[in-house]
Amino acid sequence: MSTVRRLLAGWLPVYAFLYIAFLYLPVMLLPIFSLNTAAAPRFPLQGLTLKWYQDLPRTPALLEAAWNSLMVGVAAALISTVLGICAARAITRYRFPGRRPINGLIMAPLVLPEIIVAVSLLIVLLQLGLELSLLTVVLGHVLICIPYSMTVLTAGFDGFDRSLEEASADLGETAFGTFRRVTLPMVAPAIISSLLVSFTISLDEFILAFFLTGTDVTLPVYIWSQLRFAGKLPGVLALGTLLLVASFMLLSFAEILRRRAERRTRMTGVAIA
Amino acid sequence: MTAVAERSAEVSASRFRRGTMLQSESAQGLALISPTLAFALVMLVVPIIVVIAHSFWTQDYLTIDRTFTLEQYRIALTEPIYRDLLLRSLFVALVVSTATVVLAYPIAYFIPFHGGRHKSLWLFLITIPFWTSYLLRVMSWKVVLGFNGVLNSGLMGLGVIDQPSTAFLYNTTAVVITLTHAWAAFAVLPIFVSLEKVDRTLLEAATDLGDGPLRRFVRVTLPLSLPGVISAILIVMIPTVGDFVTPKLVGGKDGVMIATAIQVQFGKGANWPLGAALSVTTMAVVTAMAAATVLLLRGLARMAR
Numbered sequence: 001m002s003t004v005r006r007l008l009a010g011w012l013p014v015y016a017f018l019y020i021a022f023l024y025l026p027v028m029l030l031p032i033f034s035l036n037t038a039a040a041p042r043f044p045l046q047g048l049t050l051k052w053y054q055d056l057p058r059t060p061a062l063l064e065a066a067w068n069s070l071m072v073g074v075a076a077a078l079i080s081t082v083l084g085i086c087a088a089r090a091i092t093r094y095r096f097p098g099r100r101p102i103n104g105l106i107m108a109p110l111v112l113p114e115i116i117v118a119v120s121l122l123i124v125l126l127q128l129g130l131e132l133s134l135l136t137v138v139l140g141h142v143l144i145c146i147p148y149s150m151t152v153l154t155a156g157f158d159g160f161d162r163s164l165e166e167a168s169a170d171l172g173e174t175a176f177g178t179f180r181r182v183t184l185p186m187v188a189p190a191i192i193s194s195l196l197v198s199f200t201i202s203l204d205e206f207i208l209a210f211f212l213t214g215t216d217v218t219l220p221v222y223i224w225s226q227l228r229f230a231g232k233l234p235g236v237l238a239l240g241t242l243l244l245v246a247s248f249m250l251l252s253f254a255e256i257l258r259r260r261a262e263r264r265t266r267m268t269g270v271a272i273a
Numbered sequence: 274m275t276a277v278a279e280r281s282a283e284v285s286a287s288r289f290r291r292g293t294m295l296q297s298e299s300a301q302g303l304a305l306i307s308p309t310l311a312f313a314l315v316m317l318v319v320p321i322i323v324v325i326a327h328s329f330w331t332q333d334y335l336t337i338d339r340t341f342t343l344e345q346y347r348i349a350l351t352e353p354i355y356r357d358l359l360l361r362s363l364f365v366a367l368v369v370s371t372a373t374v375v376l377a378y379p380i381a382y383f384i385p386f387h388g389g390r391h392k393s394l395w396l397f398l399i400t401i402p403f404w405t406s407y408l409l410r411v412m413s414w415k416v417v418l419g420f421n422g423v424l425n426s427g428l429m430g431l432g433v434i435d436q437p438s439t440a441f442l443y444n445t446t447a448v449v450i451t452l453t454h455a456w457a458a459f460a461v462l463p464i465f466v467s468l469e470k471v472d473r474t475l476l477e478a479a480t481d482l483g484d485g486p487l488r489r490f491v492r493v494t495l496p497l498s499l500p501g502v503i504s505a506i507l508i509v510m511i512p513t514v515g516d517f518v519t520p521k522l523v524g525g526k527d528g529v530m531i532a533t534a535i536q537v538q539f540g541k542g543a544n545w546p547l548g549a550a551l552s553v554t555t556m557a558v559v560t561a562m563a564a565a566t567v568l569l570l571r572g573l574a575r576m577a578r
Contacts, residue, residue, distance in 0.1 A: 027402045227408070
């Protein structure tokens with residue numbers, strides 16, 4: 001073993017821990033200052049309190065925004081997952097002309113500045129005479145959730161053995177029957193994972209919601225409006241902490257499902273081999 | 274993963290190489306993808322075309338004049354304010370993507386080569402902060418860098434400075450730090466994926482042929498991880514140019530970027546054609562910058578070999 005290698009092996013784990021600290025320290029300030037009695041976020045803390053959390057359910061505007069976000073998130077997750085299933089299934093299962101460019105087009109929102117997607121949608125929706133509302137926010141969110149749904153779903157659809165479907169067809173199952181009884185159970189974890197991921201994205205998405213929302217605001221847009229007032233900061237931090245916990249739980253669940261799906265496809269692969 | 278998909282698709286295609294089968298396969302595939310494709314066309318392609326059209330028009334108060342003109346582009350490219358904002362956005366995007374990728378590379382290297390059984394745990398740990406509300410991640414940096422912030426009080430507590438400094442917040446540096454933190458996971462994941470795919474036998478071969486670890490890294494590992502580095506740079510650069518949240522919250526007057534100008538034209542400024550021209554210019558410049566980065570890195574990789 002050369003010294004360079006030993007050095008590398010020595011500093012990399014240290015660097016890894018420092019990097020994780022860099023990622024987490026600012027984020028951890030949210031829960032800490034949300035417990036502070038004083039409104040100004042500075043050390044040392046003035047005292048510990050839960051009052052900012054207790055105030056949250058007493059703010060009608062916040063509750064309404066939370067409800068709106070929930071509705072938008074559920075709708076965006078459902079629609080983007082259904083559209084994602086169609087596309088992911090087509091891409092992984094069939095060969096057809098234009099497969100690659102079509103895939104590129106569907107994934108394009110990933111590589112376009114979000115503000116440009118937002119303003120172009122805004123122009124078209126207004127010119128079509130549509131009122132800005134939660135519906136327009138849902139449409140925008142579906143557009144940017146589809147690439148993430150696609151990523152999760154193509155990975156899930158790719159993993160399993162095609163011969164299972166062929167066997168089912170050979171045994172006389174119809175195309176729909178095969179999908180329902182063979183394919184769907186295998187890809188169910190990927191579908192749930194796609195639902196959770198797109199719901200989380202919609203819950204946190206700000207730029208599109210900012211442009212496309214009418215008078216009904218979503219949570220991030222509500223937070224944005226509160227950030228103007230220094231005195232509202234602790235309430236926003238408390239809300240942010242709750243959102244962080246919610247995202248963490250949803251994504252842990254998505255991750256557990258993803259791993260289970262991975263294990264399952266690996267096991268069936270082995271069983272067949 | 275796509276390679277696997279393609280291979281399996283090819284296998285099935287050869288299995289069914291009897292004319293009609295193949296044709297119906299194409300039709301089925303197209304039919305299945307058509308709802309998603311239609312959505313993307315209506316919600317993305319049409320809007321982008323409409324924006325491009327607007328950029329060649331003018332607006333007088335509330336009415337749009339549809340006579341073709343390049344006036345908006347002249348304003349977007351020559352008015353000092355827009356030119357400066359665009360240049361600053363590109364500068365910030367370049368610095369942020371470089372910093373993010375340089376910081377992310379070692380950890381993206383560490384996980385596949387030294388992460389052992391805990392690979393997915395490391396990846397999960399890295400993605401979690403990325404799922405906090407983006408506004409709040411930006412906000413947390415305001416709390417760190419502000420006049421009464423954590424950094425100032427910490428430095429005062431240590432006796433490094435005796436008065437809080439205003440130097441940390443409301444400037445381009447604050448924007449760069451915040452975005453480098455905000456996009457971290459975006460950079461780690463693609464680099465990790467390409468390093469994970471590096472064929473370990475190539476590394477053994479390099480060692481057997483007498484390459485030291487450093488030489489082996491520069492000539493084998495680094496070039497092979499290049500696709501990941503390139504997508505990391507692009508995936509960080511693009512949202513940076515399009516961001517107006519961070520400049521507004523931590524950038525102050527010196528940190529304003531082009532997205533803020535676009536936002537104003539579609540909001541208070543109410544000048545859609547100018548906003549459209551600024552958007553199209555930004556898209557064009559980002560695309561050019563992305564293409565230049567890709568070519569540059571590919572050239573460097575060829576030289577390393």
